[in-house]
Amino acid sequence: MSAFDLTPPTDAQRQALTSALNEAERRVLLQHGTEAPFCGVFLDNKLEGVYTCRFCGLPLFRSSAKFDSGTGWPSFFAPYDPAHVREIRDTSHGMIRTEIVCARCGSHLGHVFPDGPPPTGERHCLNSVSLDFTERGEPLPDRLDRGGAEAQPAG
Numbered sequence: 827m828s829a830f831d832l833t834p835p836t837d838a839q840r841q842a843l844t845s846a847l848n849e850a851e852r853r854v855l856l857q858h859g860t861e862a863p864f865c866g867v868f869l870d871n872k873l874e875g876v877y878t879c880r881f882c883g884l885p886l887f888r889s890s891a892k893f894d895s896g897t898g899w900p901s902f903f904a905p906y907d908p909a910h911v912r913e914i915r916d917t918s919h920g921m922i923r924t925e926i927v928c929a930r931c932g933s934h935l936g937h938v939f940p941d942g943p944p945p946t947g948e949r950h951c952l953n954s955v956s957l958d959f960t961e962r963g964e965p966l967p968d969r970l971d972r973g974g975a976e977a978q979p980a981g
Contacts, residue, residue: 828909829975832930835882839970840931843881854955855881855933858918858925863898866954875961876906876980877952882931883967883976884910886957887950895942895949900957902950903942911950913938926950 835843844856853859868877877887877900887902895901905911909929916925916937926935935956942949960966960980968976 828907830884830907830910830930831970831972831974831976832884832909835931835970843931843969847881850955851880854953858934859953860936861899861953861955865898866900868900868952868954868957868959869898871900871959873959873961875959875964876966877902877957877959878967879928879931879933879935880956880958881933881969882928883958883969884928884930885966885980886910886928886935887952888981889962893943895951897949897951899936899951900954901942902952903944903946903948905950911935911938926952 854861874889876885878885885906887906891902891904893901893903911926912929914925916923923937926938927933936952939949940947963979966976966978966980
């Protein structure tokens, strides 16, 4: 069980968070779009910390699970907590893939593939625009004003 409150945002919170997004963030997070490869701001990020959902702030991936997949998108071999990422069968574009979304707010993050490195063999391929980054030791975002685990520093 996650230490974080996974209750979805209220309608009022969702409206406020949506109004703060730019066009590219709305297209990817809310309309399941994809950013172009090799252009995301977190592709080459080497800092230590935690990647969080750009929409609701839930911690999604640790920098220690990030690896260079050569695909052009930030890639991770394991989520921060398996309960924080939900998998959905995606049959769009004539393919069968596994979409990953934020378990709390449902925002589109990217896809997971079974061709990653040990120990999981998974490649969680993310859109940078779906993420925010909190450096180690800084407070995690608490966009839903929930306190508790959300108020703790990134580890």
